[in-house]
Amino acid sequence: MSAASGPGADATVVGIAKVIDQDVVNPALNDEARAIRADIPMRQDPGDLEDYIRCWSEDDVLDGKPCRALVVILKTRGCTWALAGGCTMCGYANESAWSKVSNDQLVRQFEKAWRKYDGEELVKIYTSGSFIDPKEIPVPAQQRILDLVGMGPKKVAFESLPGFIQPGTFEAIAGRVQRLEVGVGVESSNHRVLRDAVNKGHGFDTFPRAAAICKEHGVSVKAYLMCKPPFLKESDALTDSTQTIIDAAPHSNVVSLNPTNIQGRTVVDALYRRGSYRAPWLWTLVQALLDGRTVAEEAGFDQILKSDVIAAGQDRGAHNCGACDERVGKYLKKYKDTQDKKWLAECLERVRCDCRYEWELVRELGPLVPGYAGL
Ligand code: SF4
Ligand SMILES: [Zn+2]
Numbered sequence: 001m002s003a004a005s006g007p008g009a010d011a012t013v014v015g016i017a018k019v020i021d022q023d024v025v026n027p028a029l030n031d032e033a034r035a036i037r038a039d040i041p042m043r044q045d046p047g048d049l050e051d052y053i054r055c056w057s058e059d060d061v062l063d064g065k066p067c068r069a070l071v072v073i074l075k076t077r078g079c080t081w082a083l084a085g086g087c088t089m090c091g092y093a094n095e096s097a098w099s100k101v102s103n104d105q106l107v108r109q110f111e112k113a114w115r116k117y118d119g120e121e122l123v124k125i126y127t128s129g130s131f132i133d134p135k136e137i138p139v140p141a142q143q144r145i146l147d148l149v150g151m152g153p154k155k156v157a158f159e160s161l162p163g164f165i166q167p168g169t170f171e172a173i174a175g176r177v178q179r180l181e182v183g184v185g186v187e188s189s190n191h192r193v194l195r196d197a198v199n200k201g202h203g204f205d206t207f208p209r210a211a212a213i214c215k216e217h218g219v220s221v222k223a224y225l226m227c228k229p230p231f232l233k234e235s236d237a238l239t240d241s242t243q244t245i246i247d248a249a250p251h252s253n254v255v256s257l258n259p260t261n262i263q264g265r266t267v268v269d270a271l272y273r274r275g276s277y278r279a280p281w282l283w284t285l286v287q288a289l290l291d292g293r294t295v296a297e298e299a300g301f302d303q304i305l306k307s308d309v310i311a312a313g314q315d316r317g318a319h320n321c322g323a324c325d326e327r328v329g330k331y332l333k334k335y336k337d338t339q340d341k342k343w344l345a346e347c348l349e350r351v352r353c354d355c356r357y358e359w360e361l362v363r364e365l366g367p368l369v370p371g372y373a374g375l
Contacts, residue, residue, distance in 0.1 A: 018163055019080060019081070019133075019161050019162075019163025019164060019201070019202065020080075020081060020084070020163070020201040020202065021201065021202050021203055021206075023195070023203070024191070024194050024195045024199075024200050024201055024202055024203050025085075025195065025199060025201055026195050026196050026199045029085075029088055029196070029199040029267060030084075030085035030086075030199055031085070032267050032270070033085045033086050033087070033088060033199060033266070033267050034084070034085040036265050036266065036267060036269075036270060037082070037085075037086075037093050037265060039265075040093060040094055040096075040098070040265055041094075042094065042095065042096060042097060042098055043098040046075070046097035046098060046099055047075075047097075049075065049097060049099075049101050049102075049105040049109075050105050050108040050109060050112070051075065051109060051112065052072060052073060052074050052075060052109040052110070052112060052113045053073040053074065053075050053095050053128075054071075054072075054073045055070070055071065055072045055073070055113040055116050056070075056071055056116075057069070057070050057071070057116070057118065057120060058071060060122050061304075062121055062122050062154060062155060063154075067120070067121040067122055067154075068118075068119075068120040068121060068122070069120055069121070069122035069123070069124055070116065070117055070118070070120040070122070070123050070124070070153075071124045071126065072110065072113040072114075072123070072124070072125050072126065073095070073126045073127070073128075074106060074109050074110065074113075074125065074126070074127045074137075075095070075096070075097050075101060075109060075128075076096060076097060076101055076106065076127040076128060076129060076136045076137060077096060077097055077098065077099060077100055077101055077135070077136055078092070078093055078096025078097065078098055078128050078129055078136070079092060079093065079096070079127075079128055079129030079130065079133075079136070079161075080129060080130070080133055080135060080136065080161070081129075081161065081201045082096065082128070082129065083096075083098070085199065086199070086201070087185075087187075087198050087199055087200055087201075088197065088198055088199050088229065088230055088266060088267035088268055089198070089226065089229060089230070089260050089262075089263065089266055089267070089268045090263070090266060091263025091264055091265065091266050091269075092128035092129065093128060093265070094263070094264060094265055095128050096128040096129070103138055103140055103141040103144070106137055106141045106145070107141055107144045107145060107148075110125070110145045110148060111148065114148055114149075119152075120153060121153055121154045121155070122153060122154065122155050122156075122157065123149055123153045123155070123156045123157070124156075124157045124158070125145065125149075125156060125157070125158045126158065126159060127158075127159075129159075129161075130158075130159060130160035130161050130164050131158035131159065131160060132158070132160045132164045132165070132169055132173075132182075133160065133161065133164050134164075139172050139173075142172070142173050143172065143173060143176065146173055146176040146177050147176055149176075149177050150176070150177065151177065151178055153177065153178065154178050154179060155177075155178060155179045155180070155181055155220075156177045156178075156179070156180055156181070157180075157181040157182075157183060157222070158180075158181075158182060158183070159182070159183040159184070159185070159224075160182050160183070160184060161184075161185070161202065162184050162202060162206040162207050162209070162210035163202060163206060163210075165182065165184075165210035165213050165214060166213065167213055169213070170213075170214075170217040170219060174217065179218070179219075179220070180217075180218075180219045180220070181219065181220040181221070181222055181253070181254075182210075182214055182219055182220075182221060182222070183222040183223075183224055183256075184207060184210060184211075184221065184222070184223055184224065185200075185224045185226075186204065186207050186223045186224060186225055186244065186248050187200055187224070187225060187226040187229065187244075188200075188204070188225070188226060188229070188240055188244050189204040189243060189244045189247035189248065190204075190240055190243070190244070191203060191204070193229060193232065193240055196231065197229035197230055197231045197232055198226065198229045199267075204247065207223065207248065207251060208251045211223075211251035211252065212251075220253040220254070221251060221252050221253050221254075222252065222253065222254040222255075222256060223248040223251070223252040223254070223255045223256065224256050224258055225241060225244050225245065225248060225255060225256065225257045225258065226258055226260055227241045227257050227258065227259045227260065227280050227284065227285055227288060227307075227318070228241075228259065228260050228279065228280035228284065229260055229268075230260075230267065230268050230271050230276075230277050233362075233363075234280070234281060234284055234359070234362045234363050235363040235364070237280055237284055237288075238284050238287055238288055238363065241257055241284070241285075241288035241292065242287075242288045242291045242292045242295075243292075244292075245257065245288065245289070245292025245293070245295075245296060245305060246292055246295045246296050246299075249292075249296035249299070249301040249303070249305065250296075250299065250300075250301065252303060253303050253304070254303060254304040254305075254306070255303070255304070255305045255306070256305075256306055256307065256308060257285065257288060257289060257292075257305070257306070257307040258307070258308065258310075259279060259280045259285055259307065259309055259310075259317065259318035260279055260280065260318075261279060261310045261316055261317040261318070262277070262279060262315075262316040262317075272316070279315070279316060279317055279318050279319060280318045281318070281319070281320055281355075281359045281362075282309070282318050282319060282320045282324075282325060282328040282329070282332070283320060283328070283348075283355075283356065283359045284318075284359070285307050285309070285318055285332065286328065286331070286332065286344050286347050286348060287344075287348065289305060289307060289332075289335065289341070289344050290341055290344035290345060290348070292305065293305050293341045293344070294341065297341075304339060305339070306335075306336045306339075307332060307336070308336075309329065309332060313325035313326065313329065320353065320355050320359070321353060321354070321355035321358070323353060323355070324351055324353035324355060327347075327351050328347060328351055331343050331344065331346065331347035331351070332344075332347070335347075
């Protein structure tokens with residue numbers, strides 16, 4: 001089945017015009033993303049559509065205090081944007097059904113997962129796209145799922161493209177759970193990075209607009225930022241992440257700086273296999289958090305800014321030289337838990353490792369490999 005045919009591709013045509021801005025689409029990257037996603041196994045066999053992808057309980061933080069969170073990942077048709085090509089670093093499409101999943105099937109999935117609920121205060125309901133995309137989870141299924149959660153947990157979190165956050169969005173689902181939080185993939189506040197590195201499909205200006213609608217409805221906002229999308233030098237990644245923290249902070253209750261990790265069947269993965277991509281240095285994360293937080297605080301930001309490093313220390317995740325990764329990781333965790341930037345400054349001051357010179361050299365000299373080679 002080609003990327004341009006099949007149920008997913010056909011079904012996505014509707015709705016895209018509303019949420020995708022062609023000015024933030026790089027056609028060459030989008031073609032590449034579509035081609036790479038053509039042979040995703042789930043497209044041939046999505047498996048049992050009444051079964052969720054994964055469900056587990058984990059530690060989290062709610063209102064500044066440690067809590068338990070139940071995480072449910074539902075099997076949906078997929079992200080509207082990923083079905084049409086999508087972001088260069090996103091592997092969620094590997095876990096999408098790429099075919100219609102009915103309301104009953106979606107609710108059945110959640111019912112099964114909900115049997116694992118054990119009094120967690122926070123419930124995170126993730127899909128491989130947007131919980132409030134009516135093509136992915138129609139409103140009646142959104143309502144039935146939230147009704148199953150009910151008023152027990154203190155908060156329900158989900159993710160969405162900003163384009164689906166419209167004035168009427170929350171009216172349809174209001175009053176069914178105690179509180180809502182929406183995570184938005186902001187990635188960068190730089191237009192060229194969004195278009196020519198991420199192929200994001202929407203500009204930064206959609207975020208403050210969506211965040212204002214959330215605020216009006218008492219819904220908290222989590223901004224996901226991407227540290228070092230492809231084609232960026234380490235120094236560019238640092239500048240971009242720092243500036244994006246500063247730009248996103250005033251609109252966010254939580255800012256999460258996510259280092260790009262290399263997921264299968266993505267443009268980033270293709271570049272990595274050709275030796276043309278290195279995940280960000282942990283030093284870059286520490287410096288961006290410190291510089292971004294310092295400026296954001298001066299402007300009045302007192303909310304959460306964190307970085308959850310996935311696959312830390314591994315080649316496919318943010319890493320330093322191997323010798324200092326664990327120490328730097330501990331400082332990042334201390335900072336995350338306390339939200340005190342002194343731990344970031346102390347990390348840069350106290351962790352003395354030879355790889356700092358290499359990091360500084362890479363920042364000064366730029367990439368050691370040509371970015372667009374082979375694409
Ligand atoms: S990062 Fe988000 S918007 Fe981009 S393709 Fe993945 S799920 Fe869709
Ligand atoms: Zn080191």
